[in-house]
Amino acid sequence: MNTKPVKQTIVSDAPEGRIVCMDSAYDVDRRNRDKDVVVTASYCGVLCARFTSQHHPRGVIGVDCGMGLEGSAIAGLWYYEALDLPAAAADINTVELGNGRDVYEHGAISRFNHPARELGVKEGMTVQQAAGLMLGTRTHHNQAPGSVTNRTVVHEIEGRSIVCTDSIAFALPEDTGRNVLCTGGHTGRSAVPYLRSARPLGFICSDGGGGRNRSGIAGLTIVERDGLAGATVDSATARMGDGLSTYRDGVISACNQHASDCGVHTGMTAREAALLLLRR
Structure with a gap:
């Protein structure tokens, strides 16, 4: 048997x-x-x-x-x-x-x-x-982890888009001056070179939980001098490392003057803020 x-x-x-x-x-x-x-x-x-x-x-x-x-x-x-x-x-x-x-x-x-x-x-x-x-998923799981960006266009208007991607490091040349990027990384000083390289129409990232001396949002003020409009979401409201969660779940915790001039303010949803930045 x-x-x-x-x-x-x-x-x-x-x-x-x-x-x-x-x-x-x-x-x-x-x-x-x-x-x-x-x-x-x-x-x-x-x-x-x-x-x-x-x-x-x-x-x-x-x-x-x-x-x-x-x-x-x-x-x-x-x-x-x-x-x-x-x-x-x-x-x-x-x-x-x-x-x-x-x-x-x-x-x-x-x-x-x-x-x-x-x-x-x-x-x-x-x-x-x-x-x-x-069963509806694509069979492409041989990718290296670092190649997965989850880039997703969630809204388009007049040739401009709101694009979600998991890191500002994944920005593409086509985003420059055209797209609003919603990403999952913090907005500390290490994000600044990527923001300056990408130069998106606007951006929404995470505040990384704040950090000592508000270091998690320091990049907002730094890139304000470059004319970039940006905001952060409270890390308790959206998953870090997940750009779609930033857009879908996030609540704005801070913004720079350029974003404020567009109507962005703390307490509003990232969805609302992204649309305001898109109409900049």
Whole structure:
């Protein structure tokens, strides 16, 4: 009698790809490369992400395990994000740990990363729904982490655009004098050379939590002398390193005089501020 456990269970096999369940993240292997969304009953920590991501699945769903100390049980979501790989975690209270099929059949999503969000994954949806959405991702996860910029045009008017990208360092020549950039980095003095090089129509970055001597927004005043209009969002309102979150979630915490002249003020949403800067 063969008592060897079945390590992979295919629960969906469609033209767009497969959804495969596993009891452990260690059971992901080369069979899953580029074509499968894998649903595992392991936690979503960095260790599991290291072993799973080496096989380049199309998407990953694990378990949040109550988040863990310092968020350690879901920290792998951001590891996957650096690789542009959609990933999500199921609420531990909805699943049986160690039972991949149960995670797929009964799990509800509690946390997810940016690539998963862009595919439509939301808190509270079923794991089955989230896995189905992940089948829509592109199979390009061989990128180096540093090449992922998440550049996204979110609004256009009269040849100008609001562009989200994760760092001001990712600005392009086409942004000069034309686009408003919403980025996820702080606005300290180290951002100044990038802002001066890019010279966007306007910019909104993070205040980095403020810092001693308001160092997280020092760049606002420095580039004001260059004629650049800029503002920052409160880092407690938007995810650092995520330009789309700056735009979608951010609340303005500071701005320079050029931005103020456009109508930007503290307490307004980054969406509103970006539109005002675009009409500059």
